[in-house]
Amino acid sequence: MKRRDFFKKASAGAVAATMVPVIGKAAPAPELLGDRKNDKWYQVATGKMAKPDRKQTLEYDVAVIGGGMAGISAAVSAARNGAKTVLVQDRPVLGGNASSEMRVTVNQGSHKERESGIVEEILIENWVYNPQDSYPIWDHVLYGFVTRQQNLTLMLNTQAIDATMDGNVIKSAICWGSTNETEFTINAKQFIDCSGDGLLAAMAGAEYRTGRESKSEFGEDHAPEKADGWTMGDCIMMVTKDMGVPVPFKAPDYAIPFDYEAAFKDKHRRIKQVKEGYWWVEVGNEFDIIADRENIRHKLMAYFYGVWDYIKNSGNHPEAENIALDWVGSIPGRRESRRFIGDTLLNQVDLSSGKIFDDAVAFGGWSFDEHNPGGIEDLSQPASYFHKGIKELYQIPYSALYSRNIDNLSLSGRNVSVTHMALSSTRIIGTCSTMGQATGTAAAMCVAKGLNPRDIRNKHINQLQEQLLRDDAFIPKRPAKDVNDLARIADAIIGSSTLSGDTKLLVDGMSRDRKDAIHHWEAEGLNAELTLEWKKPVKISQVELKGETVVSRKMMMHKNPEKYTRQGQIKAVPPELIKTASIEARVKGKWIKVAKIEDNITRLMKTNFEQVKTTAIRIKFEETWGYENAKLYEVRCYS
Amino acid sequence: MSSAWQFSSFQDTPNSDSYRVTISHPGSIEKGTSIGLRVIKDSNNMPSAYYAVVKSVYCYDEVCKIDPVTIYWNSIGEYLRYELPPDVYLEKYEGEAFVKTDYEKLDRILHDENSPFKDLKIDEITASYSRHIEEGIDAISGATIVDLDESSTIEGSSLTCYTLWHWANGSIKDKIQEITAKNISSNQLLHLLNNSEAYQSFAIKHLTVRKAYGEKIIRQMTAYSSQASKVNLNEFVKYAEGAPDDIYFNMIDALMPKANSKQRVSYLSSLRKTSYSIPNGYYTKLSSQLADYLNYQEVDLLISLIEDKNEINSEVLQNVFLLLDKEILVARRAYYFLINQQLNKEQSKQLNKFYKKNKDYL
């Protein structure tokens, strides 16, 4: 096995194609890492000199690199779909930009509706374990969510730094554990790089781009005339507290004075609140934002304290008199660096035209929120261009989520195959999570079938989409039509009462209401029953339901508590969601209870029981989390 | 420029009352806004319409122009139309005046009870309206909201549309209904049964609240139920369920023979959950119609009622036996009922025959 000289390979592909330079290696050579030849470790207890064995080789089906919201979604879905999975995260906490280390809000891709699936599960769970909306506790909500999944191993403080290759196939990720001085060789069949910067993918020689495409390359009218190397910048955030009495502020020596007169010429750069940081305190880079990161971090801190000094000491912001900084980020949150090239390169036109992809697996809906690449260092430009153009939810194709030249490498999050302009919309965390759920599910399919992502795209895309929809992902304009779902062939579906919608809609493949049509059944009151009747007996061992979480209502955690009221949020399990239900099957004329749903907090309710041969299933809805009626979007039955 | 939406200010007539009501409006930062609501009465002294003067926008930075707008509602709080004082023109964000088509569009928007404004929060509108980046990181892209469907907003005036929509279609509706209900007799309510579906709902709800179970009212309500929409059939059943036990039972009993399948399902479902005791023999009587029932659900309901009450007798058995010839879902329900009963030889034979023929379906 020979490690690849990625620099040469990558230059041949990406640089030629985009005129954008590719950067060099960023990590130490792995051969040195676990080398302990010269240790002289005197173990007092045994009286012996020892050489610790700090090299480990681990075997997994799927290795996910990067534990941001994309990586968590990828790892959890791969594991749930049966692959032995490892999630490798270089920080002590999960969440990436959304973690307590950066505190970026887990936004939904569209203001009008949320993502369902794994990201929603996590957001609901957060209100159960963390109603106090504490960021450090949120880290641990993520930790609990990930570590309790079967088939999934979490490795924190572990950084993937290199890849060993066999031709175009990654054999292993070489990782360094910073707390245990251990070098891990992680062998896996499929790799999903969700690390944002994508070091593993780059080391494997996957082609990528950085910088901004020219207008002409894809007909993106928001893009600059000429391609250049700028990426959107990094940021740090803050959280403050109200001390109730005036508090002084002395800026650190390294603070850079804030040129507020120049800054405020742009209406976006204003001090509108003193609660949670200013996204326009942002620093980008024209060539290599990764190599410059420590420098950028210092600058961000310096600029940030300069702005705060202005707020506290200029006399222009009396509202900040009692306000003190409680937390300021120490590592920059990142928006953009490498974008790896897939079979499809998603661009502005695709998103704004609402292009239909036959391999759609995820979705987004944010506007083209393209920040001024110079950030606070270029006050001549507006802080962000809010280009118009996203009219409705757009599809994200699977072919933009795997590498076009490395066979077993998928990507999710901000490092996927999109142009700079498309990334200005797709980088939203909710959107990144939908990608993760898609690649994780696909990776498990790859393992089960002994195939690679491109084969799944070409031969099994329907199966992938159906699995995602079954697992409560949402793909706009792609209703489910799972041939294995026996509820679809039920001869009658009867509700004990109907206040709105129709029981027929529970099997129409759309698991949320759309603007033009509803897709639910709502009974009057609780203690409602739903009965499915088949003429001929069917064998059933799984009944799955999708309840109501109101995807039009926001669910994320905020740094600024005012937003909960202003956005009409509920900081609890959605009251509309079914809490308690039971499932019965009619066997030889007698109803027997086969499953019970208790304390449910997820939109997707899955039950598993010993297979029964039956002609009818009856579901009794007993309790919600507060709402007066039982409401449902979908019912499915499987053998 | 003058438009069809400018009328001379309304002249108060002697038969108009006025009320002060406190409304919560999602655009306001205050808990409630107090407004004067005027009632227009018809010749019978019954409320026939309402109107109030409201502000065109809630605006907390001084940049907005706030205009008085008069909104009219019918007697159950449905939006009718709006009017502006003669010298008032609505404006868009950049100061551009409304043109005729904008005024017309506003009226259309206010008429749409399911406008997207219904679920939007003021933040989402203001973020797009003024494109202010308040708050959070990137959250600015509230700008996305600007991409409200062209047909559902007036570009540059989303905040006005939003504010007026919530006036026209918001919680004032409940206040108006409350006032109308206080000022209307049960007879007048009965009249409303000839009006639109919304009026019918209003009438039934308030007859139920009033416990209006006089003979004439019951008679008219029973007659009405046969043509009630799905929603109002539900309301009617609630009306019946609110009656004392004998009246409830008599109403159901009178309606059952003429009921269609949908109505039967409603009445049988009601019987299944009522706590009133139903006279012995009633389900035996109903079972004589079983063979005419059209679908599985009603058959299942009636057989379940029979099972719950354990009202098993030879007549019931006979009637259920007739179902064995029906389509399989219905026949199977009958079969599963019958196998648990004491049958005579002939009946057992018949059941066996059914079993043999339909083994694959059981």
Ligand SMILES: Cc1cc2nc3c(=O)[nH]c(=O)nc-3n(C[C@H](O)[C@H](O)[C@H](O)COP(=O)(O)OP(=O)(O)OC[C@H]3O[C@@H](n4cnc5c(N)ncnc54)[C@H](O)[C@@H]3O)c2cc1C
């Ligand atoms: C300041 C700021 C504000 C933003 N505002 C918003 C907002 O309000 N709402 C919103 O939705 N989006 C916002 N974004 C965009 C959004 O945060 C990102 O696009 C998104 O977090 C990307 O998700 P991800 O999972 O791809 O990557 P990340 O969240 O960056 O997660 C990647 C993880 O991988 C780890 N990692 C990296 N390299 C390795 C390696 N070699 N080995 C192991 N682990 C590795 C990282 O430490 C990180 O934890 C903002 C971004 C920034 C910087």
